[in-house]
Amino acid sequence: xxxxxxxxxxxxxxxxxxxxxxxxxxxxxxxxxxxxxxxxxxxxxxxxxxxxxxxxxxxxxxxxxxxxxxxxxxxxxxxxxxxxxxxxxxxxxxxxxxxxxxxxxxxxxxxxxxxxxxxxxxxxxxxxxxxxxxxxxxxxxxxxxxxxxxxxxxxxxxxxxxxxxxxxxxxxxxxxxxxxxxxxxxxxxxxxxxxxxxxxxxxxxxxxxxxxxxxxxxxxxxxxxxxxxxxxxxxxxxxxxxxxxxxxxxxxxxxxxxxxxx
Amino acid sequence: xxxxxxxxxxxxxxxxxxxxxxxxxxxxxxxxxxxxxxxxxxxxxxxxxxxxxxxxxxxxxxxxxxxxxxxxxxxxxxxxxxxxxxxxxxxxxxxxxxxxxxxxxxxxxxxxxxxxxxxxxxxxxxxxxxxxxxxxxxxxxxxxxxxxxxxxxxxxxxxxxxxxxxxxxxxxxxxxxxxxxxxxxxxxxxxxxxxxxxxxxxxxxxxxxxxxxxxxxxxxxxxxxxxxxxxxxxxxxxxxxxxxxxxxxxxxxxxxxxxxxx
Numbered sequence: 001x002x003x004x005x006x007x008x009x010x011x012x013x014x015x016x017x018x019x020x021x022x023x024x025x026x027x028x029x030x031x032x033x034x035x036x037x038x039x040x041x042x043x044x045x046x047x048x049x050x051x052x053x054x055x056x057x058x059x060x061x062x063x064x065x066x067x068x069x070x071x072x073x074x075x076x077x078x079x080x081x082x083x084x085x086x087x088x089x090x091x092x093x094x095x096x097x098x099x100x101x102x103x104x105x106x107x108x109x110x111x112x113x114x115x116x117x118x119x120x121x122x123x124x125x126x127x128x129x130x131x132x133x134x135x136x137x138x139x140x141x142x143x144x145x146x147x148x149x150x151x152x153x154x155x156x157x158x159x160x161x162x163x164x165x166x167x168x169x170x171x172x173x174x175x176x177x178x179x180x181x182x183x184x185x186x187x188x189x190x191x192x193x194x195x196x197x198x199x200x201x202x203x204x205x206x207x208x209x210x211x212x213x214x215x216x217x218x219x220x221x222x223x224x225x226x227x228x229x230x231x232x233x234x235x236x237x238x239x240x241x242x243x244x245x246x247x248x249x250x251x252x253x254x255x256x257x258x259x260x261x262x
Numbered sequence: 263x264x265x266x267x268x269x270x271x272x273x274x275x276x277x278x279x280x281x282x283x284x285x286x287x288x289x290x291x292x293x294x295x296x297x298x299x300x301x302x303x304x305x306x307x308x309x310x311x312x313x314x315x316x317x318x319x320x321x322x323x324x325x326x327x328x329x330x331x332x333x334x335x336x337x338x339x340x341x342x343x344x345x346x347x348x349x350x351x352x353x354x355x356x357x358x359x360x361x362x363x364x365x366x367x368x369x370x371x372x373x374x375x376x377x378x379x380x381x382x383x384x385x386x387x388x389x390x391x392x393x394x395x396x397x398x399x400x401x402x403x404x405x406x407x408x409x410x411x412x413x414x415x416x417x418x419x420x421x422x423x424x425x426x427x428x429x430x431x432x433x434x435x436x437x438x439x440x441x442x443x444x445x446x447x448x449x450x451x452x453x454x455x456x457x458x459x460x461x462x463x464x465x466x467x468x469x470x471x472x473x474x475x476x477x478x479x480x481x482x483x484x485x486x487x488x489x490x491x492x493x494x495x496x497x498x499x500x501x502x503x504x505x506x507x508x509x510x511x512x513x514x515x516x517x518x519x520x521x522x523x524x
């Protein structure tokens with residue numbers, strides 16, 4: 001099983017604390033040794049860092065911890081390969097451009113019968129079930145919405161996304177983090193938990209590494225920062241577990257919409 | 263003016279030596295302070311590192327120098343902004359997926375009337391002339407070749423690419439590095455020079471930094487490594503300057519095809 005980590009915040013925020021715990025699962029406390037990646041949406045752009053080597057030993061992962069990149073959306077993934085060999089082309093997150101936006105995707109789980117999902121605009125570069133499902137998902141969204149829906153019709157897009165996720169859940173396990181630069185979408189098939197931190201900020205202790213942070217020292221009273229992960233990352237806070245079939249739409253740290261299993 | 267650096271090699275090769283000289287031009291010996299990026303095609307994958315800050319002070323650029331990534335194609339770019347503000351979305355190289363391949367693009371120069379180049383499959387995320395021209399170029403290629411041409415009809419694709427480059431040269435200055443994972447394409451509008459190193463390997467001295475390398479110590483007799491740059495990077499070797507309107511197609515360090523100005 002792979003591990004997912006996502007963040008949505010209303011101010012540019014670094015993910016160093018959560019990422020430190022998360023990457024210990026990449027060959028440290030967890031069995032996820034087959035590569036890792038992290039994507040940042042920063043003011044005016046997107047970039048990702050991917051490495052097909054275990055995250056605990058990766059110099060690029062250490063750089064991410066030491067060189068805080070402030071971002072309002074983050075998607076990260078640690079891989080334990082099941083479909084597709086261990087190589088860079090199979091390392092999440094995957095990206096495609098649609099409507100002049102960079103869409104970023106990471107998947108946890110395993111699908112059956114995925115190879116027959118029909119592709120249109122987008123084709124996989126690697127050979128994982130995950131990237132094939134991503135290309136199908138994006139192709140279906142683009143087919144339904146050749147142009148981006150106006151702001152007040154966004155819910156039609158989100159409902160369509162939920163339907164597509166439900167269809168993928170029918171093929172196996174499909175826990176998803178997806179983002180387009182404005183919104184973070186999290187969909188739970190079996191395992192995803194989230195927490196929203198806002199004033200008054202307190203201390204948090206990592207479960208996977210000996211590290212405590214006092215968020216009060218790093219935030220302003222208006223900050224809202226939400227973190228989503230396969231398993232709760234801290235031992236002294238209350239995380240909310242998502243329900244199977246549930247899609248959450250996040251913006252600036254807040255849940256904008258929720259779609260329950262059909 | 264921005265600076266371009268490309269590599270094509272028949273064995274996975276690190277670009278640390280050339281990149282060290284190149285990144286000194288990013289706020290060091292050169293005026294190109296508005297961001298930089300480097301893209302690697304490695305066995306089975308693609309990744310890029312981009313930073314909207316000057317390359318000489320970038321911790322990510324230092325990582326690239328210290329952590330040799332072995333690759334058979336590299337494209338790098340240092341930016342001096344003219345069209346589009348300094349931000350991550352405007353930082354080269356740009357990428358799009360076509361036919362299940364990651365295409366990577368970096369441009370040096372400035373175009374006029376670029377905003378009226380019609381777009382189809384691909385749309386820019388940032389607001390530079392460069393990315394608009396890239397989206398137009400890729401859209402035109404895809405329109406002519408909805409499916410990838412078979413290996414023995416690749417020349418039709420290259421001729422079409424040359425025609426499109428010539429059209430862009432008609433709009434201003436268009437020096438180009440483009441790659442699809444198999445081939446590196448270099449097109450000269452005003453300034454591009456290249457060198458091919460093969461046995462017997464000798465020493466090379468950087469023009470922009472005090473560094474000499476003895477390639478004989480880092481290579482095997484069968485290695486063929488070609489480097490393409492806006493200006494020659496070494497002071498003791500003979501670089502070949504490309505002609506205006508010339509397109510070169512590289513694979514595994516060698517020139518496969520050459521198209522001269524129409």
